[in-house]
Amino acid sequence: MAELAMAQPATLHLGSRLKRVLGRDFALAYWLIAPSVLVLIGLIAFPFVRAIMLAFYSQPIGGEGRFIGLENYRTLLHDRIWWLSFRNTLVYTIFGVGFKTAVGLVFALILHQELRGRTILRALLFVPWSVPIVVDAFVWRWIYNDLNGVLNYVLYKLHLINEYVLWTSDPKIVLWAIIAVVVWQGTPFYMMNFLAGLQSIPDELYEAAEIDGASTLQSFLHVTLPGLKSVLIVVTLLSTIWTSNELQFVYILSAGGPAHTSEIFPTLAFFTSIPGRELGLGAAVALSFFPLLASLIVIGGRVLLRGAEE
């Protein structure tokens, strides 16, 4: 009896000390948070660290791994295909994001007006983004088809081209044909975000600008653009991360061909690691832009966190 009576305050004491260190609700909280921490550590953080390590190994699928230091990176730097992918990834990302921003802004401005059937228009213009990318890419592969494709036929009939264009097998054209699909698919996302940004600009600002005698262009430059600044930054930042890492368009439209002229890092990483069975080298390819990507992730994360705190 006496012992029990003694034990009670002791555990209470321990409990309150734990509470002081771990927080008032630590017991319940740790149970609730456990599954998500398991996912975060086991399926994201651990694999992420493993990917960085793998890049220093020669690791064939199912075989023994061998530490080789920077050998993978040396191999890549002497590889013409890696340099080609380097250039393509830059072009693909810069022009993809650039065009999506420009076209998305134009359509957001148009839909921001009072228009008949605006809700329906907005829903229709959004369809490409809601369809799986695989489907988008296959539809375009069929449209781009050399012989039976509808694009060649229509352009030829309109006398815009004199002979059929090899959209996905001409080395000079293939990457641009793919970027066009990337822009076609991704613009709705930009448009929606810009539209939400436009709607948050108070009407009074436009009224004030008009009273001051501002032209349409001036009110666009001095009211609309500054009002959109934060949305523009968030959307282009996040989209740069996602666009540069999306492999479906290239994989389906050209598989990186012909002769790697449309290869980008994501497809090269896949072909090297899975069909090529070299996981270490593949990881090195996937990490090619890592310093740039990591800084984008850190900046993007901070922006999102700040947005949540407001």
Add this chain to the structure above:
Amino acid sequence: MKRSADIRRSGWRFFTWPVLGVGLIWTLFPFYWMLTTALKPNDDMYRPEPLLVPVRITLSHFHKVFFDSHFPEFFRNSTIVALAVTILSLVVGIFAAYAIVRLDFRGKNLIARGLIFSYLVPPVLLFIPLFELIFKVGLLNTREGLILAYLTFTVPFTTWLLMGYFRTVPVALEEAALVDGCTRLTALFRIILPLSMPAIVVTALFSFTLSWNEFLYALTFTSNPVSQTVTVGLTSTVAEDVFFWGVMMAASFLIAIPPVALYLLGQRWVVRGLTAGAVKG
């Protein structure tokens, strides 16, 4: 109000409808072409001059998709995987979001940060180590393997989105329930969850469509129809037939239906979720 709308309208008016017209054709023609291709007989499809408007309609491509291909299996796999991922990530996300927003414990800011940064880590960085992991635990070519992999993108954003919403539920409501003798968990289920239905619907919708549309993990971790989903299934169909475009477009059309339907149903909420930075684009 009326005046300001006029101000916004004035300068853009000239080219509103021409630009919208071009934009609509550019946006919608590919889908028109998909559907008409799916309905055209092969004889009408592979000719020097494609028919812009189909003259004969056939359901043979759809028939082939349903009865003479692996697509029924692909659809079953996609449905099971997407549903399982949606339910699992909702459960995990609801508990985590509630703890982070309402409970006091050490390390919660770290976890909140971890969630947002891991949400931004692209699958291209993770698919190789995840392949190793799934290979080692013997889950290659299984739906379970895919479900595990998909949690890497659904759990962070589900938790993130729900955190934002739970914050808007007044604490006073919950405190009243706690005073009345509710435990934390009953307060979560009886008060927070019913009030958060819109957010739960959006996150479920996003989890489902993101899982349904996923490609890279499915391509890497599955290689036969037993576990392949619709997206990789579509790519594996290409090799089987020389004149495959009718079947391809019929299958594409069917694959696109669930996400497009869900989007149209939840459009109102989707826009809100989008602008909260919830979805990749």
